[in-house]
Amino acid sequence: MALRAKAEVCMAAPWLSLQRAQALSTRAARAPSTVLPFEAIPQRPGSRWLRLLQIWREQGYEHLHLEVHQTFQELGPIFRNGPEWRFNRLRLNPDVLSPKAVQRFLPMVDAVARDFSQALRNKVVQNARGSLTLDVQPSIFHYTIEASNLALFGERLGLVGHSPSSASLSFLHALEVMFKSTVQLMFMPRSLSRWTSPKVWKEHFEAWDCIFQYGDNCIQKIYQELALSRPQQYTGIVAELLLNAELSLEAIKANSMELTAGSVDTTAFPLLMTLFELARNPDVQQALRQESLAAAASISEHPQKATTELPLMRAALKETLRLYPVGLFLERVVSSDLVLQNYHIPAGTLVQVFLYSLGRNPALFPRPERYNPQRWLDIRGSGKNFHNVPFGFGMRQCLGRRLAEAEMLLLLHHVLKHLQVETLTQEDIKMVYSFILRPSTFPLLTFRAIN
Numbered sequence: 001m002a003l004r005a006k007a008e009v010c011m012a013a014p015w016l017s018l019q020r021a022q023a024l025s026t027r028a029a030r031a032p033s034t035v036l037p038f039e040a041i042p043q044r045p046g047s048r049w050l051r052l053l054q055i056w057r058e059q060g061y062e063h064l065h066l067e068v069h070q071t072f073q074e075l076g077p078i079f080r081n082g083p084e085w086r087f088n089r090l091r092l093n094p095d096v097l098s099p100k101a102v103q104r105f106l107p108m109v110d111a112v113a114r115d116f117s118q119a120l121r122n123k124v125v126q127n128a129r130g131s132l133t134l135d136v137q138p139s140i141f142h143y144t145i146e147a148s149n150l151a152l153f154g155e156r157l158g159l160v161g162h163s164p165s166s167a168s169l170s171f172l173h174a175l176e177v178m179f180k181s182t183v184q185l186m187f188m189p190r191s192l193s194r195w196t197s198p199k200v201w202k203e204h205f206e207a208w209d210c211i212f213q214y215g216d217n218c219i220q221k222i223y224q225e226l227a228l229s230r231p232q233q234y235t236g237i238v239a240e241l242l243l244n245a246e247l248s249l250e251a252i253k254a255n256s257m258e259l260t261a262g263s264v265d266t267t268a269f270p271l272l273m274t275l276f277e278l279a280r281n282p283d284v285q286q287a288l289r290q291e292s293l294a295a296a297a298s299i300s301e302h303p304q305k306a307t308t309e310l311p312l313m314r315a316a317l318k319e320t321l322r323l324y325p326v327g328l329f330l331e332r333v334v335s336s337d338l339v340l341q342n343y344h345i346p347a348g349t350l351v352q353v354f355l356y357s358l359g360r361n362p363a364l365f366p367r368p369e370r371y372n373p374q375r376w377l378d379i380r381g382s383g384k385n386f387h388n389v390p391f392g393f394g395m396r397q398c399l400g401r402r403l404a405e406a407e408m409l410l411l412l413h414h415v416l417k418h419l420q421v422e423t424l425t426q427e428d429i430k431m432v433y434s435f436i437l438r439p440s441t442f443p444l445l446t447f448r449a450i451n
Helices: 049-059 064-076 085-094 099-128 137-153 167-184 190-196 197-226 239-244 250-264 264-280 284-299 303-309 309-323 374-378 402-420
Strands: 001-006 131-134 329-333 339-340 341-346 350-354 419-422 431-434 436-439 445-449
Touching: 001 064, 085 099, 085 239, 099 131, 099 197, 099 239, 099 250, 099 303, 099 402, 099 419, 099 445, 137 167, 137 239, 137 264, 137 402, 137 436, 167 197, 167 309, 190 197, 197 350, 197 431, 239 250, 239 350, 264 284, 264 309, 264 402, 264 419, 264 436, 264 445, 284 303, 284 419, 303 402, 309 374, 339 350, 341 436, 402 419
Parallel strands: none
Antiparallel strands: 001 350, 131 445, 329 350, 339 341, 419 445, 431 436
C-alpha cells in the first residue's frame, strides 16, 4: 500500500471504531483500469496541519496507525500523502550488514544472550514455586542496549547480570529521555514547538549531548588502543571501521550512535511481543523449543549456526513483525515516473508503504489475525516473502537489521531452551504509536523452569 507525500495523509474519523480491527479490508473502489493522473489519487479534504493539530489536542498521536489504517479502508490501497549517504553506506555495509560481519559480531551477541538467560533462570529457580511472574520489558531493554554496545564498541555496560557503572546508568537515562522527548516534538513544526515546549527541547538536546559524549568516549578509547597495537581478534564493528579508515571520525560516530539509539526499543518491543504470543500459543512455543534443543549443541560450539539452524524461530520473528511492525512506514522517493495501482506517480514523489495494514491484509495473509510462524516456511521460494518487509530491502534496508535479528534470535533461543513462558492474558494487547508502534501496556509473563 502506498501513500502519496505531496498532499500528505490527512487524519480523519475517530479511532474507537478500529480498536478491535484485526484483518484489513477496503471499501474503496478498485484501481482504475486506465492510468489516471497524479492529481486523481484520493486524498483527505481540508488542511493537513489543522487536522494534525486537532488530533494532537484531542488524543495525541498514539493511534496514528489506526488513523492511517482507516484512511486505507476508506480511500483504498493508494492515496497521497544523495551522494554523501551512498558514500557512507557503501563503506558501512561490509562491517555491519554483510554475512561476514554477522558471523564476526554474532558470538558477542550470543554471550550477552546467554548471560540474560542465565540471570533469568537464576531468579526463577530461587523462587520457591519454581516460577517467576514479572514485567520483563525493562530487562529486555537492558539486554538490547548491552548487546548492541558490545557488538559496536566491544565493551560491556554491566546491564545484564552485573552491576552497571554510573556512566552506563547516565547513558541509559539519556536514551530514555531522548525517546520520550522525540515523541513529544516530532509531530509539531519546530518553529512552534520551540515556543510551546522549550523545556522538552532543552531535555532533548541535553540527552543527545550525553549520548554523543558517551559515543565520543568509546570511540576515543578504541582509537587509542588501536594506536598502541593492532588487535589480534575481532573487537567490534567500530574498531573495524576505524581500522579500514574509509570514513571520517564524525561519520563513524554519527552512524554508531544511530545504531545504538535506534536498536533499543525497535528490538525490545518485537522481543516482548514474541514472548507474549508464544505464551498464549503454547503449541507454537513448544515447536520452537524443540527446534532450539535440537540445534543447541551445534549453536553452543558455533553460535553463527543460529542463523541457519533455527528456521522456525526466524519465521516467528517475521510473524511478530507482520502483526506488530515497529516502524509504520517504508519511505522511498521515486527517481523516475512510474505507474502504481494504475495511477501515474511523477518522479520526486515520496511514496510510503504502510506496513501495519499490509501485514493484516487477508488477500496476502489468510487469517491474518492468527499468529502462525509456519506460514513463512510454507511460502519459501514463492516470492511471497516480499509481502512483508519490516526492515526494508536492498540498498536502503535498515542498517541495523542483522544486529537486531541476531539479538532477537539468540535471546529466544537461550530462554526457550530452559524456560516455559506463560500468561493469563489471552486478549490482544492494544498497540499505540509513539515514534514507533509499541504496546500500550506491558503484559505480565510467567517464566517456569523446565526440568
